[in-house]
Amino acid sequence: MSVATTPTSCTPPSTRRRTRALAAAALSSLLVLGACGDSGGGGSEGEAAELLTEEQATTALLTSEVVADGMVEVPAGAEEDDDAEGSLGCLDALDDIKEAEAPVEVDRDFEAENEFALPALTTQVVSYDDAGETADALDAFREAIEDCDSIDETDPDGARMQLEIELDDALTNEAADEQANLRATGTISAEGVEFPFGIWFAVARVDNHIVTVGLTDLTEEFGDRLDAYVTVAVDRLAAVADGEEPAGTAVEESGTVS
Template sequence: MRTSILLATTTLVAVATLTGCGSDDSSDGGSKGGSALLSKSELSDALVTLDDLGDGFKVEKDDDDDDDDDTNLGCLNGLDELGDDDSIEPERDEESSFEADSDLGLPGVYSTVGTFKSTKDAAEVLTKFSDTVEDCKAIDETDGDGFRIRLDVSSDQDKTDDGATGQVNLNATGTASGDGFEFPFSVRFTAIQIGNDVALVGYVNAVTDLEDADDLVQRAYDRLAPIVDGKSAPDLTPLDLDIPDARDLVGAAAGA
């Protein structure tokens, strides 16, 4: 569905560009106190997992349509330029992406964790992310097929937990419309820094609010924090994320 593709693209652009390409270095690093590089296995342990999401989700399949470079995100297009900035490229990173096992494939959940040489380098990711999105307040774009997205956009630096060194949150809520139908959707993208490590988490869904995204961001922090402290990956209760039914959305749109 086109809505799913567009929503996924919004967050994937941010996730892919802010983490850069990373490094192929697979050496084991140790991770005490956020001062040493996390190893590849530690990075994997710090990711949001399929077990975190529970029943109703699956690993997202690669789809060439999601890589459409012509998608116009208005004032968020600047995120794409960050991908060419070597100063925010981690030493190494791991990522995962999931989608609801449904017709819509929503919500989409994207998790990336990167480890940097220094706390300063990690902070630069948040600084450049914040600088790129702070002036973006609204998106209203229509593509060549008549598919329109309208989003109210805001950003802040509110921390999910006091243990975070820094955090930047991008919030966008609005609608997508085309072929006579209009659907609600929301996007959350958050970068959480703990020392010299950064967790990036994205959430996209055909809903009107970001309450579930708050829980997801908390989970991203809860995954990374113990790994940075040199502890084992925690065993956490699955989240209860809303999975919208396409029939309900179509019915609501038709009755509007």
């Protein structure tokens, strides 16, 4: 099998389409925190907490001014790639935790303006009216993927995704109360072409609110950029939760925050 470490326009269109679809499916499967709260069947009971309004939650999201890597915002309601079929292996367990929607849930997506639409970034802010429910949502995410250490799946069109998965709870920003992180790196192959591929995903809780940041790209090394995005995302959420305007902090392509 030939290995393309730098995808070009010579790559078959169907391969580019499948790669985009698999990347989109991977991020979609991880973006479940808004739909995994307690459904009234015995979850943790916490103190009542103040919800963000939808406007506040939207303000907390990462913006075009923050995002680097040549990515632009995907218009709300943009048509999704309908080729995103097939299993994502042990990550499919996340589907089982979708029980009750959070009262407030907003998201925003970004992607590069190239044939693969990669790198791609997704960010979500979720607000619950019960602090215990918020902690339950993060616990449910952890428990669903705690035994997920690798993916080796082939979709109906023959595109194969092989990824090794690492999980940890390291805090990126001390303003967060807790955090769960997933890194999945390896390859995607189709039609005799193989690309390096990576998914980086972080979920951070600030009081009764959750912010998620996910990145996908045709590389196995994304440097410090996820940490930079999470740092800014947590700062923005904490500021909005305190009734303040978030700072206009941006992430540079080097992974530094300015």
